[in-house]
Amino acid sequence: MWRLEARPAPSRRARWLAPLAALALTIVLGALLFAALGQPPGRALAVFFLRPLQNGYGVGEWLLKATPLMLCGLGLALGFRANVWNIGAEGQLILGAVAAGGLAIAFEGSDSALLLPAMMVAGILGGMAWAAIPALLRTSCQTNEILTSLMLAYVAPLLLAWLVNGPWRDPDGFNFPQSIQFGEAALLTPLFDGTRLTAIFPLALGLALAAWLFQHHSYLGFQMNVAGHSAAAARYAGFSADRTVWMALLIGGGCAGLAGFAEVAGPLGQLLPNVSPGYGFAAIVVAFVGRLHPVGVVLASLLMSLLYLGGEAAQMELDLPAAITGLFQGALLFALLACDTFVNYRLRWRRQS
Template sequence: MMQFRLEKRREPSKAVLYAAPLIAVLLTMFFGAIIFSAIGYDGVGAVREIFLTPLTNSLKWQDLAVKASPLIIIGVGLSIAYRANVWNIGAEGQYIMGALAATWVALSTHGMTGFWILPAMMIAGVLGGAAFAAIPAFFKTRLNVNEILTSLMLTYASVQLIYYLVRAPWKDPMGMGFPQTRRFAADALLPNIIPQTIVHAGIPIAIIVALVAWFIMSRSVFGYQMKVVGAAPHAARYGGFSEKKTIWLALLVSGGLAGFAGMLEVAGPFQRMVPGFPTNYGFTAIIVAFLGRLNPLGVIFAGIIMAITFVGGEIAQTTIGLPSAASGIFQSMMLFFLLAGDILVRYRLRRVASQEEARA
């Protein structure tokens, strides 16, 4: 009986590593067309509407920018954590908690005016996301509980908290019974940077966050610590880097950035808290981080690609009748092909002799 084992290849070149995400996108488009054609939809049209129409239709560019900004910010935070081998899967919950903290500031200051309200909401958003990420950090460093499980399970708790708050203590008394908060005051809203559009100030902030993170990760002791602890934990301990401290830093930074993204969303496109605020940006940002090769600059382009699938999925629903889950299917396929490509460029299957062949 033939036996095989995975054998590690030599370290692939940067060109190969950065070509893999592009190939994953192309394979997603190819097999997506086949799959949707097989189940009775216009497969070629699905690929066209999801991947090309958002780029060719200038009216959709502002939608791309708005959807890409939270993905970029959350993806940057996750890329930092994953560099350190800290697997924060609960960015969606941290995104929600940051938005809730910012909403609390907005509601508490309702009727007030002042330039300080928006910065206070930003600080609250970062602290809310970081505080929620501190829970899995505590359990990981004190009790060695897997951070994947704790961070993921906390996401569902944050969703239930939204439902409670918008239906009871934060419910808008003038909202005609709808479960939502009152609309934020003008000083608690992000300004639009282009008149007559939905392009708000959070979009350039997302680019700035990615550039600052790239500089820190490539030029600072903090970035070096994240990389060394993730790549060679034994060498990191020998060099004086604490693994527990790194876990705390990675989770607090990724949670804080997710919370910051939540604040920008609730003060930008939503302008109030509603039950539909959870939009799976935190989960999609996991794909963004890997598609961007855990590099903050790469995350910018990966965030745009994933935003294209969101906007294209909405277009395809109205033009060719695709189900709402179509964009999620394409995103999942993209992650699958990306991870499969990573295995192929780093490992190869090698046939090993069975016991009978060895004795012969």
Template sequence: MWLRLEPRAQASRRLRTAAPLIALALTLASGTVLFGALGQNPILALHTFFIRPIDSLYGLSELAIKAAPLALCAVGLAIGFRGNVWNIGAEGQLTMGAICGGGLALAFYGAEGPWLLPLMVLAGGLGGMAWGAIPALLKTRFNANEILTSLMLSYVAIQLLGYLVHGPWRDPEGYNFPETRLFGEQALLPVLLEDTRLHAGVVLALIAVGLGWLLLSRSFAGFQIKVVGQAPAAAAYAGFSRGRVVWLSFLIGGGLAGIAGLGEVAGPMGQLNPTVSPGYGFAAIICAFLGRLHPFGVLLASLLLALLFLGGESLQMHLNLPLAITGVFQGLLLFFVLACDVFVRYRVRFGRAAVGLAP
């Protein structure tokens, strides 16, 4: 074979940190080529994509607003992926959180009090958790593949949201637009910084990152998750239950995604409409891998993915390029992240193996 991989005796620590950076550099290089091919000045395009959206305080606050739901979802997913539990339905769990939390705001419209917002956060988390509990139940009780069930449930949740905002929950004074009425003042997350939209959901995301780190690195449950993920046989000998890890992963992942959804509707949106999320739940999968399934890494990765969302909008606004570029960059980035991982575990050699050395 023209390309061979020699396993390293020990995974390279240096490359473990460097791999995501190499992946990012490769993505940037591809972006330069892509913009060049589109007939754009690559330097100007890259500047518009990566620098311009965050060259002001307002831009930075927008970055934090977009990173918050990503980090919330991705921390939960990373915990599951560590345990080899493939929850890819964060988008649906996020949507259910938005529906449950937002529904509460609508139910108590005109009768609010300071008690409403905490209840909404709770309802959002529980809604996401309940939606995550379905694939967990189907997996542990009926052995159904969690990748497929969690994803199918995302489609169901999005249709349910569409049904609600087109039908029973539509704003009676909204000229038939498919959206609910605007939430009352006390059903909105407080704004932290004047003249920006920076809301308290960002704090919730930071708390989630901290708790996620505590769980994975400092708790017995986290240890069980990691052992079940890395060495299922050893976990079975130790008596760690795989079912418990599945449940734990889905409840945590679903709950955090639900809070992320609530943060969107009670934060920047202030109402429910058919597109609560521009794909945060799916982009969170990329965050989880880019952040090496570590909560702090996930936080950094969320900031980067948030920048991709903002950069796409900036390109559309200033250079009239399509928003879909964000999706292309997301896919490329994940490809490169996965491919760069190979250098951590293997040495890459070119050319054929020397004859006689092969076992």
């Protein structure tokens, strides 16, 4: 019979092949799903994966949606490597949007060139502040950061809802729960005519390079890696466990906050009750599919962004619910987890004795 046998060392090849196998498996599952829904699978898959990228605008949207996923994913991957499970990036992104948007509302009508950089800093700090709560609770009370960061991800949208329904509601907005439209000085200008892509995308790529340097060529990054592999080894080496927790959560929160700024100062241009369609949660999938490696995260965020666009295309052309995106995202992660078996184990044929 076939048996799983532990490999002496994790297979590097399997580690990088697993996401590709998972993608192939997801496409097969997707084809089966489309067939079950009465859609010709070939055409449906083409609509889902190819139609969104047919023109320049589509490619711009693809990279635009990949930006928050990439930013959140980079921060989360850094934390997951250090065994710090920040799964509340959604809340940190919203707080970043709130902090950046609050500044834009407070300086309404300003045309200072400093407003945009100040909003960016405010966004980063907002995300960091929200992530600092689980960090503080973990380091001072040993509270599990999974649950606290996630609970805060439920609190953040309520805070935003209160702001746009109450103090920050646009007085001329016909009572819609939304803020004023930000002024020119508070908006990022598109990089290319005819797209909505902003300079945050190349910035995110730069941050991926910085994350790679940090992970692989800095002493602090090394300490965090050791803590992730073995907490006991890190303690024995004298590396501060508290510092690892703080670094992981603050970097994760800051990246998510930057993504929140990029959304309100970019495509949205105002504060709305839904600033994010779940980018912070999808970034968990991005981090895992990207193998917790910056290059992988960049590629995974492009794939996940395509799933968002594919969901929209499927809604418009095939009359399927856009929620199909979530289904694809979940299936991708499941497929990856199944394929990951072969990183640490191999199948061996053994005769029944």
